[in-house]
Amino acid sequence: MNAFFDMGGYAAFVWPSYAVTAVGLVFLIATTLLRQRRARTTLARLEAERDAAGLGHGQR
């Protein structure tokens, strides 16, 4: 197992590569999903407000 983490003496290069990739991709995924959630809630709130105000699809 130690040999695995040691990566033939190149651990200092192999693991940071995977770490940087993981950080970059997780950041991308996280911002994407957070943005989606925000967009969903905002849209749902406004649609409810619009319906409450009586501004349906065909009315205006």
Add this chain to the structure above:
Amino acid sequence: MNTLLGVLARDLKLAIRQIGDATTVLVFFTIAVALFPFGLGPDPVLLKKIAPGILWVTALLAALLSLDRLFEADHADGTLEQLALSPAPLEAIVAVKALAHWLTTGLPLALMAPLLGILLGLTGEGSLELVLSLLIGTPTISLIGAVGAAVTLGARRSGVLVALLILPLTIPVLIFGVGAVDAAITALDVAPHLAFLGALLAGSLALTPWASAAALRLALR
């Protein structure tokens, strides 16, 4: 045809009237080149070795400096709108304006470069090739630069933006321009480099006017 000649004559006349703008480019070229020995030390061997690169990069930046006046003044005073309505195709007008830009920046830069080359120890072999490569390479820069100037018309911080957009696209010109001078210094064949510069010029002459004209139409809409 008359419209195109008129545009060329007008742009050149304006350049002569505002001769200060054109000289600023040359002064910038001189000062920027003269800075390198201060940064690198006065070692003549080193300076001669990197002279082609310094001269080409600095000429490229100097040409970039003057791009903002390519369309901006004409856009501001409404001339551009009239030109767009004229019978001549906008693509041709853009090409002519790029030619006027080259005549007032690229050409003087190319003619001035061997003089600055002397400052860096680039004399004899290489000087002629420096002028030749700049003569063939700088029109491409004017043409690509016209796309950048047209596309950023009306943008915020358009000067920095043009540099960001244009500089990556000019890398091939830079590579073959410096390559031609380096080849001449090391007694290699210069012709392929110049041929590539010519090919880049032909390609950008064929393609960039469409992009520039399309960008100008967006700005005028």
Add this chain to the structure above:
Amino acid sequence: MSTNVFHRYANPTKFIGLASAIIPFAWGLTILLGGYGLYLGLFNSPADYQQGETVRIMYVHVPAAWMALGCYTTMAIASAIAIIWKHAVADLIAEETAVIGATFTVLCLVTGSLWGQPMWGTWWVWDARLTSMLVLLFLYLGFMALKNAFDDPQRGTQAARLIALVGWINVPIIKYSVEWWNTLHQPAAVARLDGPTIHPDMLTPLLLMGGAYMTLFTALLLVRVRSHIMERRARSIALALAEARGAGPDEDPAGLRDGATP
């Protein structure tokens, strides 16, 4: 006015339907392909006889390079579609692809540098591939900067479409001239990242990771474009609400509002 607005969104609605059907599969495939690819790449593939264990960096570096180029192509094609057919969603695809593609490009550069240090002895070598990637990053940055440089977002979108196409035509020219410049200045053979011949035991995890990156890109892109469309809808509803309240008969009985505020 309203019918107009909803007609304009008819197409995006269709897109949302399609995207919503694809997105779960894209996430699922990303996990499957990525999981299996990582397992093979880290545990079940040989070390390179020349590069040793560092070759495992390839499984995150090379797919990033593929995606960096692939995203730019996607961006350019989407821009062309936006120009030719005025397709509303194509602009959103181009915009969101640029962000994802630029991230992949940065990841490719960083992992390439981490791979280069043990192979070349320095963090950066002006190797043709790395240099081309750096230029590609500049092209992405230019596209994004131009897109956001105008007060009128529509104008930024239209200008960015053009520069995406101009950049795309230039990519092969830049790549070719950089390679040519590289061979000219570095006649000594530098170990190329991803060698010319690749062991089949390495090819499988590499292709799996490539597939995982591609499905990840698909999922990210579709989710982002869908969010973008929802944001636009929310904005138009907010505008309609503000308009209805502001100009409603109760709030403004005398009709003074037009002249009241400049």
